[in-house]
Amino acid sequence: MIKARIPAEKPASKYGTYAGAVKGFTWNGLREEFTWPIDDKVNIVHQAIDRWGKESSTRDRKALIFEKGDRNVSFTYRELMEASSRWAGMIRSLGFGTGDRLLVFLQSSPEFFCALLGCARIGVIFCPIFTTIGIEELEERIANAEPRGILTHLDLAERLPLDYASSGYSVIYTEGTAPGLFHNEFIAPDLLKEMPEWIEPEWLEEESPLYLIYTSGSTGPPKGILHAHGDMLGHLATGRYVLNLGPDSVLWTDGDPAWITGTIYSTFVPWLCGAASVAQGAVFSASTWYRTIEKYGVTAWYTTPMTIRRLMEAGDDLPTRYDFSRLRHVCAVGEALLPELFYWFKDRFGLSPHDTWWMSETGIICIANFPFLDIKPGSMGKPLPGMEAAIMDETGEALPLLSMGELALKVPWPGLMSGIWKDKARYDLYFRHKGWFLTGDMALKDEEGYFYHQGRVDDLMKIGEKMVGPYDIEQILSRHPAVCEAAVISKAGKAGQPYLKAFITLSSAFAPSNRLNQEIRLFVKANLSPDAPLKEIEFMEALPRTKAGKLLRRVLRARELGLPSGNPTNMHE
Known part of the structure; x- marks a missing residue:
């Protein structure tokens, strides 16, 4: 573990110290x-949109700002309340009822966000799907979710x-x-113009399903994770305590909205805090990212x-050309x-990424590094109050402290999944130890209560008397000057003895060679x-990652075993 310590950005925050924030926090409060x-009835759209959209003091506050190329669209809270009502009316007019599923197979767009709110308003379960997904994976999700309909773009219809x-x-x-490809085809703008500006929210139990999102399983087929309207308590808590959001905040969550980080932290989290959300639909370029922060006055x-x-790879000079003076807080995941x-x-940037x-x-x-908590680089922080x-x-x-084991979270909390779609047995595996949710992630906790991620459970191996995760290696x-990025897996050797293989991308000043291979192995020892x-060390041009940047060790393992691994660019979470 790195011993460096970075002072808290906001040591005098309204929450006081971390210990004070924990002591003063209750979910009931x-x-x-x-x-x-x-x-005892809820609807997350009422809390996130309608209560701001109806109030004269907040209805004209910016809620959503979308940009993609020449398309620039924004909504106030009142406009988003009206748009979500029209979408709810349209979805209901097509025969959708409470508990039905709508697959949202769209790139980031205003329609994506309005559809999510329209579904939630009337109790329809929305299911966001990445547009880069493979055909077989799409078929699996449709077969599993059994949606009543799919929202998509003409370019994706085939x-x-x-x-x-x-x-x-x-x-x-x-x-x-x-295009006439399907029996029941509809054009949203044609229907929306006939819909009313106000649809009363469907009042639901807190555990009523809100959305269904699929995530790749490390030990099985993709899982349909089900979340509920009652998650709004957890959304509000993380918006305030982790992202430091308030009514004057402008949050940009730059992940795809079909990735759960984008699904939640581009929508309900900022809106429950009365903040504005920025959505950038363009493909990544460093200049676009910097310009977005400057142009829209992003604060978080x-x-x-x-x-x-x-x-970083785009160079040190580029960020000096932009004004980041309004940016106050940055988090990473x-x-x-x-x-x-x-x-x-x-x-x-003059700011610490948390x-x-x-x-x-x-x-x-x-678990997070909070604005009011000192940062230990390499640590993922402390638990949410x-x-x-x-x-x-x-x-x-x-x-004991500083021992590596499986990270577990005490249940319940608002936000925990309410089920795995059509797979209760798989859901129950997370709760094998009564009162705890088992994450499948390895971690350790230091003497000050900071947690350090050490990989997945099945990535661990014993070296001497010590359990070591891939993160350590x-x-x-x-730290070797030739190494840009590295991923480590374990392989079965003779007589069942495991050994390590590293996959490495090299810094631009180095070229692969047998000599460098040997030098790096000795460096590790x-x-x-x-x-x-x-x-073994294998030099690669790039490591397989999901669109969100998550390293896919299972792809590396599959390749080593000669098994199909799929296209990493189509994998998410």
């Missing part, structure tokens, strides 16, 4: 901030399975003329370590935030242990 028109044409369900296009930015690396990236960002940790299954940020985390062994016993490899069984 947060509930009291919401309005409850009907006792990607839909042919047998969907005879299903009798609806295909809704965001523009253009129906939720990004990924992969994006920070791409900005998706993979470990390496010290190299942390310090580069801090030097260029690492966060969560999963599709947890529904909200669970109102949550408790522990490091456990295989029997469910808590381990990768950290050592990254010298810095970890003479017993470190790093027997």
Whole structure:
């Protein structure tokens, strides 16, 4: 672990110290901030949009700003309330009812966000799908979710399975003329203009489903993770405590809105805080990213370590050409935030990027570096107030400090998934130890309560008497001047003895060679242990990652076994 310590950005925040924030927090206290028109009934759209859209003092406040090329669209809270009502009316007019599913197969667009709100307003479950997904994966999700309809763009229509044409369900296009590929085709603008500006929200139980999102499973087929309207408590807590949002904030979450980070932190989280959300639909370029921050006065930015690396690769001079004076807080998610990236960002922006940790299954940020907490580079921080985390062994016993084990979270909390679609057995595996959610991630906790991510459970191996995760090896490899990025997996050797293989991308000043291969292996032994069984190194042009930047070790394992691994660019989460 790195011993460096970065002072908190806001040591005098309204929450006081981290200990003070934890002591003063209760979920019931947060509930009291919401309005409850009907006792014990909820609708997240009422809390996130309508209560601001109806008030004269807040209805004209910016809620959503979208840009893609020449298209620039913005909505106030009142306009978003009206747009979501029209979309709710249209969806209902096509026969959708509470609990039905609508697949949203769209790139980032105003229609994407309006459709999500329209569904939620009337209790329809929205299911966002990446447009880069493979045909077989799309077919799997349609078969599993059994949607009543699909919202898509004409350019994507031919990607839909042919047998969907005879299903009798609806295909809704965001523009253009129906191509005649399916029985029930509709053009959204034609229907929306006939819909009312106000649709009363469907009042629901807190556990009523809100959205269904698919995430790749490391040990099985993709999982349909189900989340509920009651997640709004967790959304509000993380917006305030982690992202430091308030009514004057402008949040840019730069992930694809079909990735759960974009799905939640581009929508309900900022809106529950009364803030504005920026959505940039253009493909990545460093200049576009910098210009977006400057042009829209972004105050809070939720990004990924992969994006920070791409900005770093674009050069040190480029950020000096832009004005980031309104930017006050930056968070990252998706993979470990390496010290190299942390310090580069801090030097260029004058702000520390705050690492966060969560999963599709947890529904909200669970562990984070807070604005009022000192940062230890390499640590993912401490638990969200109102949550408790522990490091456990295989029997469910808590381990001592600085011991590596499985990260577990005490249940319940608002945001935790309410189920895995059509797979209760898989859902129950997360709760094998009573009262705890088992994450499948390895971590350790230091003497001050900071947590450090160490990879997945099945990535661990024993070196001497010590359990070591791939993160440890990768950290050592990254300190070698020739190494740009590294990924480590374990392989089965003779007599069942595992050994390590490293996949490495090289810095531009170095070229692959047998000599460099040997030098790097000796470097690891010298810095970890003479017993470190790093027997193979493979130099690569790039490591396989999801669109969000998450390293896909399972793809590397599959390739080593000669098994199909799919196209990494189509994999998400």
